[in-house]
Amino acid sequence: MRQYDKEKWNKDGHIDKERERYNEVLTNVDVIQFFDSVFGNALVDYDMKNESKHPERVFGLNKIDYETAVQEKGTEFADTLRRQKAVSRYFQQQKKNIKECITQLGDETEFKQLVEKVGIDKAREIHCEYLKDFYEKWQEQNPTLKVFCATIHLDEATPHLHLTFLPVAQSTKGLTTKVSMDGALKELGYARSKQEKYSETPFKRWLKDFRSNNEQRSQHFLDKKVPKTFLILPSETTTKGHTQPEEHKAEVKKTEKMKQAVSDFITGRGRVKEQCAELIIANAKIAEKAITAQANAIFEENKKQKMIINALNDELQRETENLKIREEQVSEREKNANAKSDSLKKYEQSLLEREGSLNQKLLDTILRERQVREPLEEINRQTEYYLQQIRQQLRQKGKQTLKDRGYDE
DSSP: OOOOOHHHHTTTOOSOGGGGGGOEEEEEOOHHHHHHHHHHHHHHHHHHHHTTTOGGGOSSOOHHHHHHHHHHHOHHHHHHHHHHHHHHHHHHHHGGGOEEEEEESSOHHHHHHHHHHHOHHHHHHHHHHHHHHHHHHHHHHOTTEEEEEEEEEOSSSSOEEEEEEEEEEEOSSSSSEEEOHHHHHHHTTOOOOSSSOTTSOHHHHHHHHHHHHHHHHHHHHHHHHSTTSOOOOOOOOOOOOOOOHHHHHHHHHHHHHHHHHHHHHHHTOSOHHHHHHHHHHHHHHHHHHHHHHHHHHHHHHHHHHHHHHHHHHHHHHHHHHHHHHHHHHHHHHHHHHHHHHHHHHHHHHHHHHHHHHHHHHHHHHHHHHHHHHHHHHHHHHHHHHHHHHHHHHHHHHHHHHHHHTTOOO
């Protein structure tokens, strides 16, 4: 994957820094996050299947390291570490297979003709519309060539689009989701055939068809936007990576040196072997410095990660202690609540007992009242009877007395 370097890439001044702000990013996913989202689950499943029988195939933590991480930090931490390590290792293996596609609408001459016809702003607008449509069509037509970075550049002579993508294929054996150009193109209908020549690869056939279809679509797009402006000529078929002018000169110079070295070796007029030895030694030193620098960077990164992990562990320990304190407080409150509940139950029982006692007393009182009221009612009846007898006798005696005294009725 190419890394943009302003000092290296703009020696001839073909990039206008004043127009950099017009560049438009369509998508830009961090490459490690992209690898994790696409391959993370498949890598973890693959490691779990092979950690016992084929530990040498494991991308992430081996079984012992994983169990140690579980004991020290817990399952969640161990799972995260295993996934991160597997994704990082797979990225280091496959980053060389990251591809880049650069496309534009016509060449510099045709862009200038379009500017003369519609103006610079309208010309850029037309190009940007086409490039955005190209990006959308790419995703629809090439779902297995997954794009994680797409940027429209308007700071050079001709507007163009950079697509950075990775061929991804599904498999029923081994790693179920993996990097594979043949596998990705097979899912698009470009399977490798035993009858075809080895040089006629699925990629070349796909590239030829895709280039032809895109050129037809771009011509149709231009005819629709600006009829009869210019004709887009078929571009030269190539799979060579994008180079800047200075890089091309360096390539030519390097080729000439190689030819001269071969010539000197054939004629016996040079010190080719010594030069090769010196070149090998120089490359070894460069590689050693690069490896040392990379190792130091990894060591520093691990050191930072360790500090972060220690800080997280301290915070986790504090939270655990606070949680224990809260649990003790809750337990104490539960005990108090239970004691109050028992006291209320006892009080309720005593009220029920008192209520029963009062009800019994009331019943006894009612019975006693009934026992007293019945004799009183009998006495009242007898008294009333005697009073009636007495009244009757008094009336008879009164009548008799009046009669005896000569009073008639």
